[in-house]
Amino acid sequence: MERRGLDFIALNQGNAQLTGLYRSQIGDWPKFFKMDTLSKAGFVASELLLKKVGERRLEGEEYTHSRAIVLFGSTASLCADRNYQETIQDRDNYYPSPALFVYTLPNIVTGEIAIRNHWRGETSFYVLETPDAAQMAFHLACAFDDPETESILAGWVDSRNNDDYQVFMTLIDREDAADTEWLAGQLDSIINYLNK
Amino acid sequence: MEELILKLKQEIIEVLNLEDIKPEDIDNDAPLFGEGLGLDSIDALELIVLMEKNYGIKLQDPAKGKEIFKSINVMADYIQKNRTR
Amino acid sequence: MARVIRCIADNVVSPLGTDSRSNYYNVRAGRSGLARYESMGNISTPFVLSRIDRDIIDGLCAELGVQGNFTFFEKILLCSSVQAVRSSGIDASSDRVLFIISTTKGNVSLLGKPQEGVEQERVLLARAAREVMRFFGNPGKPIVVCNACISGVCAQIEAMRALRSGRYDYAVVIGADEQSPFIISGFLSFKAISDEHCRPFDKDRKGLNLGECAATVVLEASDNKKCGWELVCGAIRNDANHISGPSRTGEGSYLALMEVLKQCNRDKLAFVNVHGTATAYNDEMESIALYRAGLIDVPVTGLKGYYGHTMGAAGIMESILSMYAIRDNTVLATRGFAEQGTTWPVSVSNGLRECRGSEFIKLLSGFGGSNAALLYRYSE
Numbered sequence: 307m308e309r310r311g312l313d314f315i316a317l318n319q320g321n322a323q324l325t326g327l328y329r330s331q332i333g334d335w336p337k338f339f340k341m342d343t344l345s346k347a348g349f350v351a352s353e354l355l356l357k358k359v360g361e362r363r364l365e366g367e368e369y370t371h372s373r374a375i376v377l378f379g380s381t382a383s384l385c386a387d388r389n390y391q392e393t394i395q396d397r398d399n400y401y402p403s404p405a406l407f408v409y410t411l412p413n414i415v416t417g418e419i420a421i422r423n424h425w426r427g428e429t430s431f432y433v434l435e436t437p438d439a440a441q442m443a444f445h446l447a448c449a450f451d452d453p454e455t456e457s458i459l460a461g462w463v464d465s466r467n468n469d470d471y472q473v474f475m476t477l478i479d480r481e482d483a484a485d486t487e488w489l490a491g492q493l494d495s496i497i498n499y500l501n502k
Numbered sequence: 503m504e505e506l507i508l509k510l511k512q513e514i515i516e517v518l519n520l521e522d523i524k525p526e527d528i529d530n531d532a533p534l535f536g537e538g539l540g541l542d543s544i545d546a547l548e549l550i551v552l553m554e555k556n557y558g559i560k561l562q563d564p565a566k567g568k569e570i571f572k573s574i575n576v577m578a579d580y581i582q583k584n585r586t587r
Numbered sequence: 588m589a590r591v592i593r594c595i596a597d598n599v600v601s602p603l604g605t606d607s608r609s610n611y612y613n614v615r616a617g618r619s620g621l622a623r624y625e626s627m628g629n630i631s632t633p634f635v636l637s638r639i640d641r642d643i644i645d646g647l648c649a650e651l652g653v654q655g656n657f658t659f660f661e662k663i664l665l666c667s668s669v670q671a672v673r674s675s676g677i678d679a680s681s682d683r684v685l686f687i688i689s690t691t692k693g694n695v696s697l698l699g700k701p702q703e704g705v706e707q708e709r710v711l712l713a714r715a716a717r718e719v720m721r722f723f724g725n726p727g728k729p730i731v732v733c734n735a736c737i738s739g740v741c742a743q744i745e746a747m748r749a750l751r752s753g754r755y756d757y758a759v760v761i762g763a764d765e766q767s768p769f770i771i772s773g774f775l776s777f778k779a780i781s782d783e784h785c786r787p788f789d790k791d792r793k794g795l796n797l798g799e800c801a802a803t804v805v806l807e808a809s810d811n812k813k814c815g816w817e818l819v820c821g822a823i824r825n826d827a828n829h830i831s832g833p834s835r836t837g838e839g840s841y842l843a844l845m846e847v848l849k850q851c852n853r854d855k856l857a858f859v860n861v862h863g864t865a866t867a868y869n870d871e872m873e874s875i876a877l878y879r880a881g882l883i884d885v886p887v888t889g890l891k892g893y894y895g896h897t898m899g900a901a902g903i904m905e906s907i908l909s910m911y912a913i914r915d916n917t918v919l920a921t922r923g924f925a926e927q928g929t930t931w932p933v934s935v936s937n938g939l940r941e942c943r944g945s946e947f948i949k950l951l952s953g954f955g956g957s958n959a960a961l962l963y964r965y966s967e
């Protein structure tokens with residue numbers, strides 16, 4: 307029997323407008339407007355994916371630590387770095403912004419998604435040179451070394467400047483990751499779709 | 503004072519990215535933190551930057567910020583008395 | 588049978604020395620790299636920092652044969668890793684050797700101040716990692732762990748997992764950060780930096796100090812050898828609470844601790860090497876997590892009073908010093924601590940203590956709600 311492919315969401319500046327998607331599909335998380343582009347892209351893609359697969363959101367005192375978030379990217383927080391650098395570059399206009407500085411850490415996007423969904427599992431951000439499917443599949447398989455991790459929100463998220471981003475998100479479980487070659491193939495076709 | 507209050511509200515909305523809030527939505531006497539605007543510790547630090555950048559008021563101690571950012575009225579009053587620009 | 592992961596070589600480059608041993612003995616003697624600065628670049632607020640002398644690094648580069656157009660960040664990565672790799676005796680140009688780099692900000696100072704002969708693209712972390720791997724002739728694809736202040740522990744966990752998979756035989760795990768005005772101004776804007784030497788867990792703690800360091804561990808996977816330092820397990824957990832403030836209940840640190848405690852022999856646990864940044868919130872949070880994990884009576888030690896917060900290097904350097912301390916039957920003093928200043932009275936001391944255990948836990952937490960713990964065990 308043919309194995310079912312992974313559900314995914316893939317967005318880039320050419321096919322989606324993040325604020326528009328937030329307003330039409332999400333709308334109940336005003337912290338969205340405080341995020342940098344990297345976090346906005348990761349947040350919107352994760353929300354659309356969870357909606358697509360019909361996952362119930364944990365509420366109130368419900369938390370889980372069996373769901374991990376493992377994201378990859380090549381530019382990491384470069385866009386936020388440049389925005390923050392502008393606030394400290396000139397001696398006469400030196401007003402370092404804490405709200406911009408906090409986003410100069412790329413793992414903040416994993417924190418934003420964890421907060422929204424009440425996930426207390428592992429959160430990791432890895433920087434690679436390119437979205438390499440085999441390399442990502444290997445490290446995702448490694449993440450299941452944690453015995454508590456049952457599934458991973460995995461993806462690629464990049465942002466070179468405030469108007470430019472690329473993101474895909476998918477959900478994988480232990481079985482998906484056990485067949486690393488299959489997983490790499492799936493990620494590869496998602497990356498191709500994203501680059502189209 | 504009225505003018506300063508309106509200007510301050512607009513500045514707060516802008517620097518804290520309070521996208522869907524208009525100046526008239528912010529009650530002059532209501533607490534800025536806690537309920538209402540949903541502001542957090544990073545917002546408080548950003549307000550400290552706003553005080554220095556726009557009004558030349560340096561606040562070294564974040565605890566002092568807590569007193570000043572009680573409400574728009576308290577904040578405007580403090581700015582009126584201490585502004586250097 | 589699962590492969591055993593062992594640490595076979597290490598190095599620390601810091602203001603306290605350019606090898607692990609000299610770092611350990613300087614810390615044991617109570618020396619600190621912290622010094623007060625009145626200004627730096629556009630920063631005019633005083634702060635305390637542990638800064639590596641640039642001339643010493645240039646001298647060390649010449650001595651080690653590290654030549655080429657490298658940034659300061661790349662130089663300290665190389666100074667540390669070249670020494671560790673040489674003492675391990677491994678062939679780092681093999682595709683069975685994985686390189687993992689841990690940093691928070693890498694070459695970010697290039698944004699404010701480009702460097703002649705260095706492509707601006709090296710602000711990209713994997714590009715900087717590529718430079719290091721090229722030096723060793725390693726053919727692999729670069730991977731950089733960028734999980735804020737917990738990166739150094741995460742990088743060791745990831746190396747352990749990759750080695751267990753069987754794909755690699757050795758991992759070179761290198762952590763470093765340069766303290767440029769970028770990072771210092773950011774932490775100043777958070778009102779998190781003290782203008783005095785930091786006082787971890789003390790009732791009068793006023794905030795953290797930043798520090799520069801590069802540290803390396805070389806890990807080996809084997810099917811049977813058990814002697815020496817074994818990296819037993821590690822866990823990463825999120826508070827799911829706030830992107831910059833730690834959880835008031837220490838949730839993520841507590842969960843990470845509970846996970847590594849599953850494989851810990853409690854009677855052999857010598858100490859917990861904590862994050863202990865000396866900010867009001869971090870140390871309080873850690874005391875709660877330790878209490879909840881049943882570790883309130885286990886000796887606790889923090890090294891920020893000697894090194895400041897060395898960010899990408901912290902998890903690695905603090906693990907290495909913990910290994911040296913256990914081999915020396917010592918719980919290192921928490922420099923700067925005087926009087927209990929957390930809700931739960933963790934067992935912290937500003938003096939050296941004797942220890943008999945053979946295991947330690949390294950605990951870290953950071954922005955993004957991230958927390959991580961790992962467990963090392965020594966056996967003869």
